[in-house]
Amino acid sequence: MHTLLVARTVRGLEPLVAEEIGGAVRHRHREVWFRRTVPDAGVLGLRTADDVLLAAAVAGRIGHTKAALTRLRAAAREVDAAAVVALKAAFGGSPEVKGVDVSASFLGRRTFTRYDIEDAVGAELAGRLGVPYHSRRHGPPPPCTLSWRVSVEGDEAVIGLRIADRPLHRRPYKIATVPGTLHPPVAAAMARLAGLERARSVLDPCCGAGTTLIEARASAPSPRYLGADLSPEAVRVAAGNTADADRIGWLVADAGRVPLPAGSVDVVLVNPPWERQVAAGGLLSADHDRLWRELRRVLTPQGRVVALLPDAVEPPGFAVDRAIRLSLMGRHPAIAVLSPPARRGSGR
Template identity: 50%
Template sequence: MRTRRVFLVARCVRGLEPALATEILRTGSATIDRIGHREVGFRTDDHHDLRLRTADDVFLLAHRRDDIGPHKRDLAALAEMARAVDLDALARARRAHGGPPGFGGGVEISASFLGRRTYSRYDIEDGVGRVLAERAGLPYHTRRHGDPPPPGHSGWRLTLDGTHACLLLRLGHRPAHRRAYKNTTIAGTLHPPVAAAMAQAAELRPGQRVLDPCCGAGTLLIEAHHTVPGTTLLGFDVDPVACQAARRNAGPLPVTVGHGDAGALPLADRAVDRVLCNPPWGAQVDAAGRLAGHPERWWHELARVLTDEGRAIVLLPEAGGLGHALAVGLAPVQVRQLSLFGSRPLLVHLERPRPRRRSSGR
């Protein structure tokens, strides 16, 4: 029997598009169609439970057409687009990919557009959302007044990028970036898809010792476990509240969290194979303990505990930190800039420089 291919769109943090595309391809059943601004379009077959940890959200492509004009009278074309959606086929595809049955208890939709227009996003949402709700026999929730949708509503999205209008249906009950383990948050807690991308960049292997010297709520270590089970996961934080949050979030997972100062780690030299860290450089959380006023101590401890074949994946607020890395003998192998909640941090992959082989001349 011929397998039916389904079109999907995964959304992500700006800068993670290559990581997301790589994760999609590693599922072994997907083909990339397009990599764009904060999203990757791809095709896959039915009956595939799709879980993308680097994605903020994953949607089924419900309908696609040319973008409409900039005037309010052009909104009628979007209503016609909503009427053309094959709701039965969409519901079957959603269920086949691990999503909930049907369209829940109602319809809510989020719209965005590029370019100047005489209508608002709420005009788009109400015009399309009411049609979808009426066709599905469900109540419609408007976002116009800022009220959150009732639990169980199906999440739709409509994007107008100047070329195409795309109507999308969220694959899961809730956005992919909302992790079930994230029961406790603290200031500066890391966005889970970014943590997942860092864990994947580390190329973890079972049996390795993985360290987060400023573990906060434990997001990096938990994502590392879900990326490659079987590693030894160690986290330290100078804040007892952070340690408690990390233990609560980790629950039964094999994550060891202890009170410790990242400027003087209770570890032997060359003790860890991988370091994953979002250090407290003062953007959201001020450095404390021995790092207060002496951030260079973090770099010295990183170089001390990392094995010769080790790798560190860190998030830096600016390129200036790379000078500290070079000073302690760690070389940046890859640098990628992200756009994260109004900031532009750098995702940096560090290793010890490999000794050059001497060529034998004749």
């Protein structure tokens, strides 16, 4: 058996998601398609993906007019919904069926809305399963419904069933949050790019709710992690989100004067507060570049920084080794892997 699955992702992270999966059939906008020969609950452990779905149907000739709804309705009618639900359980999802909801998206101009797609497909799937259909046109669905997704790109649509009970990006550890908190799959991508396997110490000087270090620790449990933030409330929230974690500590500190010795940190993971959702405070409010000078100070000679930046411009004192442009909440930041220029010229 070759089961086709679809990993949903932040735009720009598709190659990293494919790398974590271990190979891909193809990429689409915010999607990585891949196969498994046997049911594998491990797909629910993907950290760079927003969600993972079982591909129940792939339909072509999806045009831009409302005639496309007839094609989608016919594709949904051909789905063996009961078999897909059983496969969901084999992959580690719940077999419970109390109702059906559908979420849809498409690229380009169409003469129909996402709700038209959802209602066309959802009514057919619910009918096949003999359960109620809950339209998102009227608000969020109730708990414990089967969540299906339809995405249309060009003239091709895929209908998929979410395996988990909720999207993978909704991490259970995140019991509390703060303004500006980082999207967990983006944090996981930053950790993946950092190459933490040989690191001994990892710092986040603007830790917020702790997401970046929690994701890093999930991928590499050996280093010692330290998160600092100017806000005592943020540090309290981060500590609460890691109540059961070891090798990770939190402290209230100004990112412009990190209370660590020079040359003591192997990797820095940071999402600086450059006047977006959170304004820079403390010593950084008067001098943003002070952060980069401080990171240069605490880094070991072979240290690196992975930062989420508003753009891929090189921060002072660092060179960009790699940058991945994202589309995130209407903005286009970049994950940048940074190293001191002197090290780049050393032949490494």
